[in-house]
């Protein structure tokens with residue numbers, strides 16, 4: 371599927387953006403980027419450090435810069451996993467809405483909690499009770515993920531490979547529709 375558009379994954383912490391993004395990039399033989407990792411590489415520091423020194427605002431500024439730069443590059447089509455809070459800024463939502471394939475990986479709060487419990491690299495979850503934090507973030511962000519998404523894929527009871535296949539099926543259909551004569 372050489373003609374597949376940029377594939378951008380959005381969704382909450384633990385939805386599987388990084389995991390599914392890697393699988394998609396392997397199948398499509400296309401480079402994979404994770405905006406969280408790009409931010410860390412450019413800053414020469416990890417996300418907890420950035421939150422600590424620059425606050426969430428500083429992190430969000432960096433996140434917008436990375437998103438803009440990646441989507442401005444029309445030479446290279448990519449698979450991009452975004453950070454869970456990318457939809458918080460209106461300018462990011464506008465950028466995402468101008469893309470053809472933004473996939474919302476849906477996960478229930480229970481699954482988010484289960485999947486994020488294995489690592490302690492997420493500064494927002496250290497501010498209090500993770501279940502309450504994830505519940506509150508979900509209330510605010512679920513409508514925003516839906517606003518920017520061209521496709522929503524449920525991940526709760528699906529193996530990562532099955533989630534990736536759902537995305538690939540939708541891309542095939544989109545390409546067929548865009549190529550069929552009118």
Ligand SMILES: Nc1ncnc2c1ncn2[C@@H]1O[C@H](COP(=O)(O)OP(=O)(O)OP(=O)(O)O)[C@@H](O)[C@H]1O
Nearest residue numbers: 382383384385386387388389454485525528529530
């Ligand atoms: N569909 C799935 N079923 C079961 N486990 C999954 C699934 N998708 C991801 N996981 C597991 O959940 C954990 C979190 O996944 P991942 O890091 O890909 O999420 P993320 O959406 O990138 O989160 P973040 O926004 O914090 O970067 C990993 O341990 C991964 O193996």
Ligand SMILES: O=C(O)C1=C[C@@H](O)[C@@H](O)[C@H](O)C1
Nearest residue numbers: 383406417453454455492493
């Ligand atoms: O949900 C969020 O706001 C975040 C999710 C992570 O991917 C990182 O981008 C960071 O920890 C913030």
Ligand SMILES: [Mg+2]
Nearest residue numbers: 387388406451
């Ligand atoms: Mg990730």
